[in-house]
Amino acid sequence: MAGPPNKKQKREQYKNSREGGSTTELPKKKFYRQRAHANVFSDHDLVYPISPAHMNWASYYPAYIKPSDSKANPSTDNLAEDLRNQHLGRAAFPQLAQDVEVADIGCGFGGLLVALAPRLPNSLLLGMEIRTQVTEYVQERIKALRIQKSTEGLYRNAACLRANSMKFLPNFFKKAQLSKIFLCFPDPHFKARKHKARIVSTTLNSEYAYVVRPGGIVYTITDVEDLHLWMVGHFVKHLSFERVSETEQEADECVGVMRTETEEGQKVTRNNGQKFVALFRRLEDPPW
Structure with missing residues (x-):
């Protein structure tokens, strides 16, 4: 006699029940859980x-x-x-x-993506996530929201795909295509030997400079002060970026959304933690 279904079987049964993409019910996160870290250097x-x-x-x-x-x-x-x-x-x-022009790199469960989509109705937004299950959750979430808000035409401008942006960002975006990049609560990789896996580095900042148009903004937020200082230091040293003033930063609607709508941001709020924010503007290329 067969016993009750195990966790994996329950997950498959739940996903099979959603096949066809016609349900208005938002997916249940418990069926899409996956470990928080992924090796960005693996295939x-x-x-x-x-x-x-x-x-x-x-x-x-x-x-x-x-x-x-x-x-x-x-x-x-x-x-x-x-x-x-x-x-x-x-x-x-x-x-x-029109082209995609807003990228949420490491979008997690899509909190920022679905919060920004109605606020930026004239832009196409893309979430990029390396974890398979989490990507599938965001895709199902967007499908359900599109159906729920079909009469209003909302969320048609948001999408998510599985990708390793540290390796393949220029494969998806052409030069100066993006107006905004969000790097929200990235993995801190505390150990010095792991710093090469951080989403902000001298090399990666050059890739962001390639895909972000002059005047575009890279948004960063973290609850780890050491990582915040690392990101600020690397962007300030890069000749293609300048830090946005705090006055302009706080006037940006996206900053408030970034602080409150991501799952990690909400977790930090519950734990009474600090959030460190920094924005960086893509500068015009100097004349040859």
């Missing part, structure tokens, strides 16, 4: 486009397909297969009427 069997031109954004933002390409019907059922085809140069897909 992870990730699939990514060979260049931004090979990325099928229509699969993620079907409401923004150019009218001339509206007859196409991009499938969202097997996005991994779509990306594999693109990687091999086999895919032809419809184009969007």
